[in-house]
Amino acid sequence: MEKFEKLVIRIKEKLGDKKVGIIYFAIIAIITLFFMNILKGYKIERQEREDSYNKALYNFIGDISNIKNEMLKLKITTNDTYTLTTLASVFAKANSSISNLSTLPLSPNITEKINMYLTQTSDYSYTLMRAILNSQELKEDDIRQNIDLLYNKIDELDKALNSLYIQINEKGIKWNELKEEGDNILNDQITDIDSTTSGKIIKPFTDYEGIIYDGAFSNHILSLKPKSLSDRIISQEEGESLLKDKFETMNVQFIEELNGQIELYKYKVDENEVYITKQDGKLYQMIGNRKVEEKKIESKEAIDNAKEFLKKWNIESIEQTYYQEMDNTLTISFAAIQDNVICYSDLIKVKVALDNGKILMVEANGYIFNNHLRVINPVNTEQTAKEKINPNLNIEKTRLALIPTESKDEVLCYEFLGSIEDKKFLVYINTASLITEKIYILLDTQGGTLAI
Amino acid sequence: MKKIAICLFLCLLLIATIVYSKEAQSSIYTDVPSSDNMVELLARLINAEARGESYSGQVAVGAVIMNRVKSPLFPNTIAGVIYSPGQFSSVADGQINLPIEEDSSVYMAAQDAINGVDPTSGALYFYNPSKTKSKWLFSLQTVTTIGKHVFAKER
Structure with a gap:
């Protein structure tokens, strides 16, 4: 320290006060410029982040309002084709809104609540689409009731988001304040998850199938009560x-x-x-x-x-x-x-x-x-099921398989292992309804076989 | 003397900002989603959250992510769950981008978690009780404690 001081004094003596002053000034100027630059970078970064939040929020608000309108149409339509396209639109928008929601910096308990409604909406529209396509008999009353229930939730959410939107535009809430403000507004207007319905929710679409090496059905949602266990409690x-x-x-x-x-x-x-x-x-x-x-x-x-x-x-x-x-x-x-x-x-x-x-x-x-003892009883023969398959598929192996479905049940299917050109497929035909339940592509990778 | 001190102080500040801005730059990371990267991504989160923990403590953190992917309360993808704003401190402070040490067990832990191994029996939350003040977290029902982390589910 002393040496440094002496050095500075010596430089001062050599250069004279004026020059030293200039040097000080230059140093301060450089530092000021440097800080201004950092500040500018920070501002740009913050703006970009806020822009992406804004984009997600506007898209989210748009999605919810679209879902609401489509569901309103669902309530009055009687035409199957129109119902199907509307359901498809609800399904797509529900999924897009889930993705937009996950980008927004809201507090966890709010996002969890909203996620639950949207997942319900997405799942239900998918289940209905499948049912209509497979010409399953539908219980009109149940459907009306469920759609009403979901509609009311989405309507509630839509209203809450609208008041949030107005507040953001009028009061100019900043994104760092949104967490608190948004939480208050949303929390006040959205009622809590109804515990009687939340237990029934399933989540059939998890997007990580591709990375699982243990085969086609590993994502199966577990049944709520372990079927393989007796009531005996061990110490x-x-x-x-x-x-x-x-x-x-x-x-x-x-x-x-x-x-x-x-x-x-x-x-x-x-x-x-x-x-x-x-x-x-x-x-x-x-x-x-x-x-x-x-x-x-x-x-x-x-x-x-x-x-x-x-x-x-x-x-x-x-x-x-x-x-x-x-x-x-x-x-x-x-x-x-x-x-x-x-x-x-x-x-x-x-x-x-x-x-x-x-x-x-x-x-x-x-x-x-x-695992439990099942009653296995194929309704149609293997030959009848085979007729439902693309004739170009070279079938190598057939057997009966019980496969899990999205709605936590299982269905008895004929499993056809076959290939077209050099691609291998697994095709599952329902033994009772003869509809195609699932198709998987089998890929040989370095680590093992992948079913996608 | 005063001037020297101010000058020194400013120099130090300058150095600190240079170092800091360099760090901030290195944390910009673009993630191309592909199946292998998801193992990599999960491994990086485990590395950031639980690198000092036992092996089952590491699998447990991975299992919470996988349980969230399967739960209707959370996004449907590993990346969606990990990058949800405000969910994981290691994402917020950039620790998720720390390089993984060569003989680290986090890859194996990530793979086991993806394969369904779950030492938490379905927990959706974990926290370090000495580092959080959140009343909400403390109100959750504890399933198990592994190392420094408490694994919990909603009551």
């Missing part, structure tokens, strides 16, 4: 001795009880975390995190090991559907088999380490919630 101690037996180790330690989607006991078994159901003591999930450094065994051995492991838990009637190799591990998806019919809702995923062949991860949520 912590019973769970502990069960695990000691199944894993052939004494190193079992109870950690905690979880009460989320399902009641679980969590244990530490050797270096893994194992979750079993409190009801019935079934294996629900296992998490291990050992890093596997090399690959020593082949896929077939890994699959055999996984099957052997599940057999210990009395899960035997299964078939591997898809698998994915990643970082020297193999993740295999199994689905349950009943009377030679593959039940895609009853999914179990097992990850095997490809160095020592040991099990690293188990995820049996789908199996626990859905």
Whole structure:
């Protein structure tokens, strides 16, 4: 510090006061310019951000008002074709409004509430469209009632947004204030979620299907009550001795009880975390995190090991559907088999380490919630179903499959595996109504087969 | 002496702003949506929110995102959930753009979460009780606590 001071004094002496003054002035000028530049950049950035918020808000307001008008039309139309195009428009606008809503900086409890109505509207319009196209018999009264219910919610939202819009334009609410103002306005005008209807909502459109390697039906929404479990409740101690037996180790330690989607006991078994159901003591999930450094065994051995492991838990009637190799591990998806019919809702995923062949991860949520004894009774023959398929599809394999639907049920289908040119497809024809329930494209990727 | 001090102070300010503006620049990140990037994106969020946590603590954070994607209360995509304004502090402060260390387990955790592994049994929220003052968060029903994070659902 002293040296620096001396240096400055020496420079001062050399240059004289005038020049030093100029230097000071120059430094201050540069700094001022620099700050002005930063401020300008900041202003531009803020403007761009506010513009994108404004765009989303205007689009959102427009969407909601369009949905409202289309739904009003739905209430009076009697023509199926007109109903269909209107439903299609409601569906598209509901989805676009969900996307616009997610861009707006409103507080979470408001967006959650609005998201719920919009998802309901989107789901319901899709379900109705399908029903009309498949000429299913519709209960007019139910539909009127549901549309009225949704219309009232959207109308409420539309009104709330209109007053927000007016306030923004008249009072000039800034976006940093909007969170508070918007919350107040919206909160006052939108009533709370009706608990009786919210339980019924399903969300069939999750857009991440493509990244899931375990096959076509892994996104299936879980049924609310686990179908595979009996009412017998096991104690912590019973769970502990069960695990000691199944894993052939004494190193079992109870950690905690979880009460989320399902009641679980969590244990530490050797270096893994194992979750079993409190009801019935079934294996629900296992998490291990050992890093596997090399690959020593082949896929077939890994699959055999996984099957052997599940057999210990009395899960035997299964078939591997898809698998994915990643970082020297193999993740295999199994689905349950009943009377030679593959039940895609009853999914179990097992990850095997490809160095020592040991099990690293188990995820049996789908199996626990859905597996039960079904009555399987195909109405039409395979031949009749085949006639409904594009004749250009080279069919390689056919079988019966129970597939989950958007409305949480399952339908019995004929599964046709076939190809057109070099593209492979899975086509599902409903055994009763003979309509095409699903089509998947099978893609072979480095990691495994992808169903899209 | 005073002048020198002011001069020094201004120089320091200048340096600080240069450093700061550089950081701000590096956090601009464009995201091209493709299936692999979604694993990458989820891994980056886990890295930002839970890199110091145990493996199941990391999977749990990923699982909350996946539970939200499946829930009608939240957007339908991983990116939609992660980039919802004001939802995750690591998105707001740019920590989500931190580089992932080479032998980090966050990729595996992201993949497991996408595969459906869920140590939280369906939780839609998580928070660090020592870092939040939100009464609303504290009013939620705790499902489990893993490391520093409380995982919760609505009552």
